[in-house]
Amino acid sequence: MAALIELAYLAAAALFIIGLKRMAxxxxxxxxxxxxxVGMLIAIVGTLLDRHIVSFQWIVxxxxxxxxLGLWMARAVRMTAMPQMVGILNGFGGGASQLVGAAEWxxxxxxxxxxxxxxxxxxxxxxxxxxxxxxxxxxxxGKLQEIVPGRPVLFPFxxxxxxxxxLGGAAMGxxxxxxxxxxxxxxxxNVAALLLGVLLVIPIxxxxxxxxxxxxxxxxxxxxxxxxxxxxxxxxxISGALVGASGIILTQIMCRAMNRSFTNVLFGGFxxxxxxxxxxxxxxxxxRGVRETSAEEAALLLGYxxxxxxxxxxxxxxxxxxxxxxxxxxxxxxxxxxxKYAIHPVAGRMPGHMNVLLAEANVPYPKLFDMxxxxxxxxxxDVALVVGANDVVNPAARNTPNSPIYGMPILDVDKxxxxxxxxxxxxxxxxxxxxxxxxxxxxxxxxxxxxDSLMKLVQEVKNV
Amino acid sequence: MMEGLVxxxxxxxxxxxxxxxxxxxxxxxxxxxxxxxxxxISGITxxxxxxxxxxxxxxxxxxxxxIAVAFAMIxxxxxxxxxxxxxxxxxxxxxxxx
Numbered sequence: 001m002a003a004l005i006e007l008a009y010l011a012a013a014a015l016f017i018i019g020l021k022r023m024a025x026x027x028x029x030x031x032x033x034x035x036x037x038v039g040m041l042i043a044i045v046g047t048l049l050d051r052h053i054v055s056f057q058w059i060v061x062x063x064x065x066x067x068x069l070g071l072w073m074a075r076a077v078r079m080t081a082m083p084q085m086v087g088i089l090n091g092f093g094g095g096a097s098q099l100v101g102a103a104e105w106x107x108x109x110x111x112x113x114x115x116x117x118x119x120x121x122x123x124x125x126x127x128x129x130x131x132x133x134x135x136x137x138x139x140x141x142g143k144l145q146e147i148v149p150g151r152p153v154l155f156p157f158x159x160x161x162x163x164x165x166x167l168g169g170a171a172m173g174x175x176x177x178x179x180x181x182x183x184x185x186x187x188x189x190n191v192a193a194l195l196l197g198v199l200l201v202i203p204i205x206x207x208x209x210x211x212x213x214x215x216x217x218x219x220x221x222x223x224x225x226x227x228x229x230x231x232x233x234x235x236x237x238i239s240g241a242l243v244g245a246s247g248i249i250l251t252q253i254m255c256r257a258m259n260r261s262f263t264n265v266l267f268g269g270f271x272x273x274x275x276x277x278x279x280x281x282x283x284x285x286x287x288r289g290v291r292e293t294s295a296e297e298a299a300l301l302l303g304y305x306x307x308x309x310x311x312x313x314x315x316x317x318x319x320x321x322x323x324x325x326x327x328x329x330x331x332x333x334x335x336x337x338x339x340k341y342a343i344h345p346v347a348g349r350m351p352g353h354m355n356v357l358l359a360e361a362n363v364p365y366p367k368l369f370d371m372x373x374x375x376x377x378x379x380x381x382d383v384a385l386v387v388g389a390n391d392v393v394n395p396a397a398r399n400t401p402n403s404p405i406y407g408m409p410i411l412d413v414d415k416x417x418x419x420x421x422x423x424x425x426x427x428x429x430x431x432x433x434x435x436x437x438x439x440x441x442x443x444x445x446x447x448x449x450x451x452d453s454l455m456k457l458v459q460e461v462k463n464v
Numbered sequence: 465m466m467e468g469l470v471x472x473x474x475x476x477x478x479x480x481x482x483x484x485x486x487x488x489x490x491x492x493x494x495x496x497x498x499x500x501x502x503x504x505i506s507g508i509t510x511x512x513x514x515x516x517x518x519x520x521x522x523x524x525x526x527x528x529x530x531i532a533v534a535f536a537m538i539x540x541x542x543x544x545x546x547x548x549x550x551x552x553x554x555x556x557x558x559x560x561x562x
Contacts, residue, residue, distance in 0.1 A: 053518030066537025074545035245483025352495030
């Protein structure tokens with residue numbers, strides 16, 4: 001029976017790998033996800049065959065509650081809220097690892113007796129990583145949902161304090177290796193892990209949350225793997241490693257897209273620096289000349305253009321305006337205007353987020369172009385229509401060395417003949433940085449909610 | 465007993481390489497579903513949670529185990545369903561577009 005269970009885990013791990021491999025193309029991705037889910041089912045059924053399991057009723061209760069909640073969340077969530085969703089799910093995975101560690105510790109702990117070294121080490125690792133993942137993910141999700149302040153929360157000696165906390169957690173783990181029968185020390189270690197999770201994420205600005213979510217995704221994989229070490233389960237280890245790897249890669253991609261080093265994201269307190277230098281270039285700056293336009297004028301510009309590149313940003317997502325963008329694009333195409341979409345790697349709030357949103361609006365994906373593909377085309381483009389994007393088109397990234405986003409690869413919107421910004425106000429973007437492009441003479445600002453503005457544009461283009 | 469740990473480490477490291485290899489091939493446009501999908505896989509802690517919840521050891525261990533099962537299932541079911549929701553949109557696009 002034990003061999004059978006091991007085989008079930010092997011099958012599950014194989015299915016996970018095949019599933020991830022199928023993610024390489026949109027055509028096979030859905031089937032891949034299904035295979036991965038089948039793998040999970042096989043793993044769960046295999047586990048239930050374990051002869052050590054004596055009572056099933058509580059497993060069923062816990063499983064039913066969890067499944068119900070998971071199903072409800074997955075159905076109810078808006079595509080715009082996907083980053084928070086992934087963060088929350090991630091947190092639950094980490095929380096489960098922490099709980100397994102705690103439960104195993106409580107089961108195995110005998111006053112006075114020593115735990116086998118490998119078991120003990122695995123339990124403490126699972127507890128610590130799981131706790132950090134749980135608390136960190138929840139704070140990150142809170143920041144993305146704007147329940148928790150998105151601005152970096154900093155206090156003096158923060159990094160030092162975190163280091164002490166981390167070393168303290170590790171030290172408590174070590175102490176427990178020598179004298180395991182100390183519940184209060186174990187509890188303190190758990191609290192330290194949770195606190196560390198909160199404190200590691202809270203100083204990181206809202207704009208960097210996608211990186212944090214990727215990183216925590218990686219942690220939740222590592223947490224699963226360490227749980228595998230706790231109960232000597234190969235299936236858990238393999239799957240955890242897969243997730244850990246995918247999280248690491250996505251973290252790298254995000255960092256590269258923002259031209260930030262990994263350590264800079266984690267320890268930079270991004271956004272705080274801006275607050276300091278914000279007096280000159282930030283919100284407080286004296287109002288400079290901005291050319292405000294009407295929907296009518298913008299529609300004329302668009303309607304008589306030969307080529308238009310739409311640059312969607314998070315503002316589009318917030319306004320749920322992906323469908324209106326497509327309607328406008330369809331209308332323009334009917335008039336013979338060539339319409340393309342330029343997708344910045346960090347458009348939206350997680351890698352690939354904008355693609356999902358546009359997919360929801362049925363925008364055909366051959367029309368979506370990555371940054372490297374489309375940047376040379378701006379020069380030959382009549383109108384760049386920026387919908388709710390800001391930092392990813394800010395030329396300061398190219399020519400203002402003291403700007404916090406200096407060096408970040410951007411879409412070369414400023415090279416287009418005309419730029420139309422659909423924006424709610426002149427407020428700086430998520431990163432809190434002013435955009436000189438607003439004040440450029442070829443820029444037209446159309447203020448208002450992106451969705452309303454687009455609807456007006458659709459009306460006006462019909463009349464052109 | 466350390467040998468057992470080493471074997472587990474070997475498996476872990478090799479699986480890491482497989483993961484890196486497979487995931488790098490996923491195109492940027494599918495990164496969001498990739499994240500939620502791989503996230504669902506990290507719900508594999510459901511295995512550990514199930515064993516712990518079902519051992520019938522101490523009362524506290526069982527309670528913690530059951531909560532762990534619920535947490536892990538949220539991760540698993542939520543992750544797979546939401547990934548499917550996204551991928552379904554990607555699939556219907558070629559004929560839905562134009």
